[in-house]
Amino acid sequence: MRFELHHRFACSPEELWAIVMDPDYQDQVDEAAKLTRTVLEDRETAEGPRKRVRFEPEATLPTAAQKALGSRKLTYVQEQRWRTRDHSMKWRVVVDAVADRVRCSGDFKIGARAGGECERRVTGEVEVTLPIVGKRIEARIVEQLKASYERTAEVTRRWIADRA
Numbered sequence: 001m002r003f004e005l006h007h008r009f010a011c012s013p014e015e016l017w018a019i020v021m022d023p024d025y026q027d028q029v030d031e032a033a034k035l036t037r038t039v040l041e042d043r044e045t046a047e048g049p050r051k052r053v054r055f056e057p058e059a060t061l062p063t064a065a066q067k068a069l070g071s072r073k074l075t076y077v078q079e080q081r082w083r084t085r086d087h088s089m090k091w092r093v094v095v096d097a098v099a100d101r102v103r104c105s106g107d108f109k110i111g112a113r114a115g116g117e118c119e120r121r122v123t124g125e126v127e128v129t130l131p132i133v134g135k136r137i138e139a140r141i142v143e144q145l146k147a148s149y150e151r152t153a154e155v156t157r158r159w160i161a162d163r164a
Helices: 013-021 023-033 063-069 134-162
Strands: 002-009 035-044 049-057 076-083 088-095 102-112 118-128
Touching: 002 134, 013 023, 013 102, 013 118, 013 134, 023 035, 023 134, 102 134, 118 134
Parallel strands: none
Antiparallel strands: 002 118, 035 049, 049 076, 076 088, 088 102, 102 118
């Protein structure tokens, strides 16, 4: 299941990039998204940061998904390859439960817009190869991703407004 999201912000791509990299901002995003974040790896490369981050949402999965995955929550590690020169990131998610049956990856890009604004574009694909419940789990993951990015957009707009 493919998805694509767009959010505009009242700042330049460079300003949004600096915001996204700010640890205080990341804490506010996690709080709004109701996630616990644990950084497993954080290192600099010539292209930009490389990170591995474990996420645990507060929300529990629907009963059918819990049975299929053998877990109450959809905990996962996100591998992030940031590229500073074009304000982008490639990401891949490794789900703790049945990692061999869930594939989730995509791109994050910040681009300039007219009037000194910028746009964040997130694209991705989720595939769950579990009989009977796979498509429902895919839909739930995409739903959670979209909701998380919407909350992140709200936090980002407030962050920008508070510092204007």
